[in-house]
Amino acid sequence: MLIIKNLKASIAGKCILKGISLNVKPGEIHAIMGPNGSGKSTLAAVLVGREFVEITEGTVTYLGKNLLEMAAEDRAKEGIFLGFQYPIEIPGVSMVNFMKTAVNEHRKFKGLEPLSASDFLKMMREKKELVEIDSKLANRSVNEGFSGGEKKKNEIFQMAMLEPKLAILDETDSGLDIDALRIVANGVNKIKRPDNSFIVITHYQRLLDYIVPDVVHVLYDGRIVKTAGKELALELEEKGYDWIKKEVENNIVA
Amino acid sequence: MEKDQDKILSEVTTGEYKYGFYSDIEMERIPKGLSEDVVRLISAKKMEPEWLLEFRLKSYRHWLTMKMPTWPNLKIPAINYQEIIFYAAPKQRTNVNSLDDIDPELRKTFDKLGIPLTEQKHLAGVAVDAVIDSVSVKTTFKETLAEMGIIFCSFSDAVKEYPDLVKRYMGSVVPYTDNFFATLNSAVFSDGSFCYIPKGVRCPMELSTYFRINSANTGQFERTLLIADEESYVSYLEGCTAPSRDENQLHAAIVEIVAEKNAEVKYSTVQNWYPGDKEGRGGIFNFVTKRGMCKGENSKISWTQIETGSAITWKYPSCILRGDNSTGEFYSVAVTNNHQQADTGTKMTHIGKNTKSTIVSKGISAGMGQNSYRGLVKVLKNATNARNYSQCDSLLLGDKCGAHTFPYIEVDNQTAIVEHEATTSKIGEDQIFYCNQRGISTEDAIGLIVNGYAREVINKLPMEFAVEAQKLLQISLEGSVG
Numbered sequence: 001m002l003i004i005k006n007l008k009a010s011i012a013g014k015c016i017l018k019g020i021s022l023n024v025k026p027g028e029i030h031a032i033m034g035p036n037g038s039g040k041s042t043l044a045a046v047l048v049g050r051e052f053v054e055i056t057e058g059t060v061t062y063l064g065k066n067l068l069e070m071a072a073e074d075r076a077k078e079g080i081f082l083g084f085q086y087p088i089e090i091p092g093v094s095m096v097n098f099m100k101t102a103v104n105e106h107r108k109f110k111g112l113e114p115l116s117a118s119d120f121l122k123m124m125r126e127k128k129e130l131v132e133i134d135s136k137l138a139n140r141s142v143n144e145g146f147s148g149g150e151k152k153k154n155e156i157f158q159m160a161m162l163e164p165k166l167a168i169l170d171e172t173d174s175g176l177d178i179d180a181l182r183i184v185a186n187g188v189n190k191i192k193r194p195d196n197s198f199i200v201i202t203h204y205q206r207l208l209d210y211i212v213p214d215v216v217h218v219l220y221d222g223r224i225v226k227t228a229g230k231e232l233a234l235e236l237e238e239k240g241y242d243w244i245k246k247e248v249e250n251n252i253v254a
Numbered sequence: 255m256e257k258d259q260d261k262i263l264s265e266v267t268t269g270e271y272k273y274g275f276y277s278d279i280e281m282e283r284i285p286k287g288l289s290e291d292v293v294r295l296i297s298a299k300k301m302e303p304e305w306l307l308e309f310r311l312k313s314y315r316h317w318l319t320m321k322m323p324t325w326p327n328l329k330i331p332a333i334n335y336q337e338i339i340f341y342a343a344p345k346q347r348t349n350v351n352s353l354d355d356i357d358p359e360l361r362k363t364f365d366k367l368g369i370p371l372t373e374q375k376h377l378a379g380v381a382v383d384a385v386i387d388s389v390s391v392k393t394t395f396k397e398t399l400a401e402m403g404i405i406f407c408s409f410s411d412a413v414k415e416y417p418d419l420v421k422r423y424m425g426s427v428v429p430y431t432d433n434f435f436a437t438l439n440s441a442v443f444s445d446g447s448f449c450y451i452p453k454g455v456r457c458p459m460e461l462s463t464y465f466r467i468n469s470a471n472t473g474q475f476e477r478t479l480l481i482a483d484e485e486s487y488v489s490y491l492e493g494c495t496a497p498s499r500d501e502n503q504l505h506a507a508i509v510e511i512v513a514e515k516n517a518e519v520k521y522s523t524v525q526n527w528y529p530g531d532k533e534g535r536g537g538i539f540n541f542v543t544k545r546g547m548c549k550g551e552n553s554k555i556s557w558t559q560i561e562t563g564s565a566i567t568w569k570y571p572s573c574i575l576r577g578d579n580s581t582g583e584f585y586s587v588a589v590t591n592n593h594q595q596a597d598t599g600t601k602m603t604h605i606g607k608n609t610k611s612t613i614v615s616k617g618i619s620a621g622m623g624q625n626s627y628r629g630l631v632k633v634l635k636n637a638t639n640a641r642n643y644s645q646c647d648s649l650l651l652g653d654k655c656g657a658h659t660f661p662y663i664e665v666d667n668q669t670a671i672v673e674h675e676a677t678t679s680k681i682g683e684d685q686i687f688y689c690n691q692r693g694i695s696t697e698d699a700i701g702l703i704v705n706g707y708a709r710e711v712i713n714k715l716p717m718e719f720a721v722e723a724q725k726l727l728q729i730s731l732e733g734s735v736g
Contacts, residue, residue: 048691049690050687071690072687072690072691073689073690073691073693073694073695073696076690076691076692076693077693081691082691084688084691087688088682088684088685088687088688089685090685090688090689090702090703090706091706091707092705092706092707092708092709092710093702093703093705093706093709097702098689098692098702101694101698101702102689102692102693102694105692105693105694105695105698106693109693141706142688158692162692162693
């Protein structure tokens with residue numbers, strides 16, 4: 001589904017990603033962990049087409065296409081979804097209107113007719129229940145005045161509405177209390193199908209108690225320095241990141 | 255993003271102003287220029303009574319003593335009044351009763367503008383007075399309305415048929431000495447709409463006037479007079495367009511509203527005059543005086559305006575709150591893109607006790623556009639317990655445009671409460687990207703964000719207009735962010 005080869009990227013001239021390779025197959029959940037500043041969010045930014053990241057080397061192939069050549073909105077319509085670390089507020093634009101526009105853009109892309117108002121509202125209702133989002137949220141302006149937890153739940157709700165093939169969750173767990181964390185994780189698990197994939201970016205192992213990854217990668221200083229099964233997350237939780245840092249440094253010395 | 259910008263820009267250069275066409279209608283025009291003779295000629299063309307000619311001459315003589323105001327935050331090129339044609343009318347008999355009498359070319363024009371001159375069933379909710387250049391060509395649903403005692407007709411017809419009403423109210427809210435452009439209008443006004451809602455009547459349909467400038471080198475000077483008698487209600491709409499031309503054209507109108515005891519008037523404008531091209535060539539100078547008088551107790555006047563057109567807009571729809579407990583409202587969205595300039599706002603004059611006013615102004619600047627809000631809240635000595643709330647927001651798209659706010663507050667009564675809030679914001683790249691990431695194009699994202707910003711005002715418009723206004727906002731801002 002997604003093949004990243006030797007990806008190097010910089011922001012404002014500073015090299016952040018220093019050669020990343022990653023292969024995500026349909027149905028897989030990949031967790032990307034790592035200390036602050038290791039390049040996790042930059043990787044997400046590259047995948048969704050943010051302009052402030054300059055790609056200096058490498059390729060990214062998504063469903064057989066060169067992802068790096070696609071406009072941000074086309075990547076979205078091709079099924080890439082980003083759960084934002086800091087969801088953006090858009091005052092005066094209701095969630096209903098926002099989601100209706102987005103869903104119908106996706107449908108247009110697939111050659112489908114726009115949904116009727118009643119079908120759309122029905123879909124909203126179903127998805128709201130699925131992700132246990134308060135139905136009042138949907139009548140408010142996009143993220144305006146939402147609490148941190150509400151914003152994150154709203155991201156999961158949007159993901160449920162847009163049914164992505166590849167969802168990237170950028171620290172969706174940060175700032176969530178345990179109940180919200182459970183709701184977010186349940187939402188992900190309900191949306192999970194054998195043919196869609198997730199990249200879950202997180203600091204902590206906590207989220208991975210609920211969303212069980214197939215593969216865990218550790219990103220450090222712009223490189224993936226360790227890849228293993230889900231047990232790696234537990235090891236990190238126990239020992240912190242210092243041992244990884246040491247290992248990396250020793251390798252360089254050796 | 256650069257690719258997007260190119261795409262959007264090319265769409266704009268080909269899309270442009272939708273109503274810029276010119277209709278080849280047989281017209282009667284008087285020679286260009288302004289003099290006492292021209293004023294007399296206009297009056298004679300309209301076969302006016304002596305008292306109206308006197309009013310015009312009095313105004314013209316006063317105008318000669320006046321100078322164009324320099325206080326607006328606008329760069330206005332010199333206007334040569336001797337180069338303007340002050341009267342142009344289609345050759346057909348004006349304001350006909352039967353559709354068959356209308357010049358087919360004229361009908362086609364209004365069809366193209368989407369303005370129905372026929373009383374179609376599915377449009378039964380709106381009565382239209384269609385004004386082209388200097389005359390009204392057709393007023394629909396006149397008879398239906400007349401059954402309820404509502405008078406809705408062209409100003410010229412009102413002068414003939416209801417001279418007492420016209421005499422009594424014309425100039426009572428905007429006196430002929432009011433300001434440079436109002437005085438000019440009082441001298442040379444040609445047509446416009448007249449409306450009277452009798453005591454206790456709720457007007458069952460939206461009344462509307464559609465203004466079209468068609469002829470070249472012609473100015474449009476119309477007058478609208480709207481009287482809501484005691485306990486009555488009316489919602490009034492106004493729309494306007496003009497052909498795309500390289501020279502500027504002057505539009506100097508007057509709207510006067512009188513609301514008697516317990517009456518309510520809602521006046522909505524979607525102003526879409528030709529704004530000029532991308533380099534700032536051409537476009538309408540829209541210098542308009544609009545004022546309402548809340549004359550009786552508990553009366554209410556509400557102005558809503560969506561201003562997207564005109565090269566230069568100079569306009570302050572205002573309320574004089576004379577009746578006790580009367581209410582004035584002003585909701586405005588003004589867009590300036592490319593080289594457009596707008597200096598717009600309102601005046602709320604509190605005279606009666608317990609009078610209330612609300613001002614919500616949303617300015618949107620893009621391209622090289624300059625957008626100024628100018629407002630005065632004045633509370634007179636006897637206006638006990640006056641309340642005002644003002645909110646002025648400015649939204650900037652790009653870094654070459656400007657937003658300015660000039661709020662004036664004069665309070666002569668200690669019990670008054672006057673609140674003013676102002677914000678300036680930029681459309682964030684983050685907001686646009688958030689939309690992009692959900693599959694929404696940059697252009698649609700801007701439309702969505704701007705409409706969200708303006709929602710408070712758009713919600714005040716009648717339904718049919720609200721949808722139009724939303725589309726218009728999006729079109730007028732196309733290509734403003736890359």
